[in-house]
Amino acid sequence: MNAESLLHYISQHIHLTGEEIDILLSLTKYRKYLKGQFVVQQGDVCQYESFVLSGCLKTFYIDKEGQEHVVMFSVEDWWASDLGSFLTHTPADYNVQCLENTELFQFPYDKMELLYAKIPKLERFFRIILQKAFVASQKRIVQNFSLTAKERYLQFKQQYPQIEQRVPQYLIASYLGITKEFLSKIRNQLILEQ
Amino acid sequence: MNAESLLHYISQHIHLTGEEIDILLSLTKYRKYLKGQFVVQQGDVCQYESFVLSGCLKTFYIDKEGQEHVVMFSVEDWWASDLGSFLTHTPADYNVQCLENTELFQFPYDKMELLYAKIPKLERFFRIILQKAFVASQKRIVQNFSLTAKERYLQFKQQYPQIEQRVPQYLIASYLGITKEFLSKIRNQLILEQ
DNA sequence: GATGGATGTTAATCTAGTTTAACCTTCTTT
DNA sequence: AAAGAAGGTTAAACTAGATTAACATCCATC
Secondary structure, three states, X not given: OOOHHHHHHHHOOOOOOHHHHHHHHHHOEEEEEOOOOEEEOOOOEXXXXXXXXXXXXXXXXXXXXXXXXXXXXXXXXXXXXXXXXHHHOOEOOOEEEEOOOEEEEEXXXXXXXXXXXXXXXXXXXXXXXXXXHHHHHHHHHXXXXXXXXXXXXXXXXXXXXXXXXXXOHHHHHHHHOOOHHHHHHHHHHHXXXX | OOOHHHXXXXXXXXXXXXXXXXHHHHHOEEEEEOOOOEEEOXXXXXXXXXXXXXXXXXXXXXXXXXXXEEEEXXXXXOEEOOHHHHHHOOEOOOEEEEOXXXXXXXEEHHHHHHHHHHOOHHHHHHHHHHHHHHHHHHXXXXXXXXXXXXXXXXXXXXXXXXXXXXXXXXXXXXXXXXXXXXXXXXXXXXXXXX
């Protein structure tokens, strides 16, 4: 196990003492998942906020027509969870599934209040990362409206070059809100263009 | 001036002592705007997080074609800001404009760290409202992909009946990511249906 | 009460992106 | 090396929603 990357990530926002680190590690847990395994299933209550130590996951939603919509990808140093379900302890709207063998560091629902009580600085930490996540989410909403599918794809490639390499095309299409056939057409166009 | 509604809103999430309330009020400010006035302008740095005491605002983005895209509406007991600009102190991507005469309670950028230092509980407060905002934002992304324009309109009416009454139709169309002409068509369809 | 600005509607034409369906290419697994 | 799965491509027919343009309505204010 190796919590180094989590501690390094946290240290970019707040400073924890050795004692606080011990408390943090005692109240959270490390877990490995295999490619294909589900960390959260639509309908179940999401029990963890999971920090990605290694690997890659997709968060997706199955709509009433049975269509899959990718909400986000999570790679190293990012989070995976159905936050809505986790916070309100109600059934999850989303699935979270591993696209590769994955190592997670999990913050359990029933330990959160204790964690915040023992390490109040964590309030600040989560406030800061939520601010960033919210800003990014708002930006994505506008882009989905103001950009064409081709522009969104180019933007995605530029913003997440690592993810583009690791994830199958049809999932990227889903993330962009288009069909895999249309993404294939866009890619063909881009090749012809240069 | 009447900070009651802000204090009531805050009290739903954390408890402030009388002394803390005094500090809060001394470091923030009340301001009135007229219909049409801009609270934030695209390109300027956003100086405040503003809590809405009364009135109504739109946050919108002008794209490179000059088209307006409404990102959110803010009414009583909600927030208005370009959070990305506010947090990173960089030029705003969005405009925030009053749709009615509006009373705001403003948290200044250069007082935030002092506020957090003097009232650490505010970290928790903002963490909690950001969690909610992020969850809502993620949900909107999925809905924009998985629902038709008509379904999104019905959903909007149901979720924000107050806003639908107060705001011109063409802005609702923009919020839904469709043209005013198409929204008009949808409304006509809905009338014919029943 | 007329003028103008802001809002809303209707209808014809157009297009970005979907659907369907067939086929191709790679990995895995046996 | 054969046989599937899983992923990716192509192309024709289709549709949700955009665009354009003309007209209608509701006001505020001179």
